[in-house]
Amino acid sequence: MALSIVHRATGVALYFGTLLLAxxxxxxxxxxxxxxxxxxxxxxxxxxxxxxxxxxxxxxxxCSGIRHFVWDLGYGFKANEREALTWGALVAGIALTVLVWxxxxxxxxxR
Amino acid sequence: xxxxxxxxxxxxxVRGLGSAHTGTSDFWRQRLTAVAMTLLIVPVxxxxxxxxxxxxxxxxxxxxxxPIAIILLLFIVASTWHMKIGMQVVFEDYIHNEKLKxxxxxxxxxxxxxxxxxSIYAILKLSSGV
Numbered sequence: 055m056a057l058s059i060v061h062r063a064t065g066v067a068l069y070f071g072t073l074l075l076a077x078x079x080x081x082x083x084x085x086x087x088x089x090x091x092x093x094x095x096x097x098x099x100x101x102x103x104x105x106x107x108x109x110x111x112x113x114x115x116x117c118s119g120i121r122h123f124v125w126d127l128g129y130g131f132k133a134n135e136r137e138a139l140t141w142g143a144l145v146a147g148i149a150l151t152v153l154v155w156x157x158x159x160x161x162x163x164x165r
Numbered sequence: 166x167x168x169x170x171x172x173x174x175x176x177x178x179v180r181g182l183g184s185a186h187t188g189t190s191d192f193w194r195q196r197l198t199a200v201a202m203t204l205l206i207v208p209v210x211x212x213x214x215x216x217x218x219x220x221x222x223x224x225x226x227x228x229x230x231x232p233i234a235i236i237l238l239l240f241i242v243a244s245t246w247h248m249k250i251g252m253q254v255v256f257e258d259y260i261h262n263e264k265l266k267x268x269x270x271x272x273x274x275x276x277x278x279x280x281x282x283x284s285i286y287a288i289l290k291l292s293s294g295v
Contacts (some may be wrong), residue, residue, distance in 0.1 A: 062251075062255065065248070065251045065252075065255075066252070066255065069248045069252055070221065070279055072244065072248065073280065076280050076283050076287075079228070079283075079288060079291075080284070080286075081288040082221065082224050082225050082228055082287065082291060083225075083286070083288075083291050085221065086221040086222070087273030088222075089221040089224065092191060093243045112206075116202075116206060119199055119203070123199070126196065135294065154214075158217055161214050161215070
């Protein structure tokens with residue numbers, strides 16, 4: 055498995071995705087019209103896709119990063135351990151993304 | 166190791182702090198901000214989910230509340246610092262033209278500081294209720 059490049063790629067995606075977070079905060083501070091624009095974008099099909107992609111990138115980068123912590127602490131270097139950590143990060147990242155969206159839909163009523 | 170070719174002790178060599186002259190400080194800060202975000206991620210996601218479907222007045226009121234503002238401020242500082250270090254590593258790895266590399270590292274710094282300050286300003290403005 056060559057997942058380290060995915061860790062880097064999700065990091066770069068999150069780098070630019072942060073603009074969405076900044077835009078949203080600035081809009082909230084600016085007023086109702088600006089905030090409605092953000093909501094219209096995040097509520098649209100393309101907006102939802104981007105936010106979903108952002109959620110996965112964040113969750114994957116988090117799980118993959120925890121894998122790096124394990125290695126930083128000096129564990130998990132055997133071949134089977136490396137594989138398990140890598141697959142674990144991949145599966146956990148997807149699972150957490152789905153979980154967050156299920157909770158978001160349950161709480162937010164699927165806006 | 167060329168231990169015999171130099172009179173300098175290992176400690177003395179380490180004090181030179183390598184070619185970056187800052188030693189392992191970026192490595193350390195990358196881990197520090199990563200741990201901070203690992204701790205903050207659950208409260209941040211809870212805040213974002215709670216904001217779904219709220220109109221501007223409700224969202225502004227929530228974002229301006231003291232605990233939520235502090236959680237978001239901590240997350241913004243950790244994330245923009247983390248992404249500044251991460252993107253610099255990417256540039257250093259892939260850009261081999263020295264001048265272009267320096268320009269990209271500079272642009273990276275400007276971008277991260279701008280995103281950080283814009284977000285911090287927005288939260289402080291919401292907190293002060295102006």
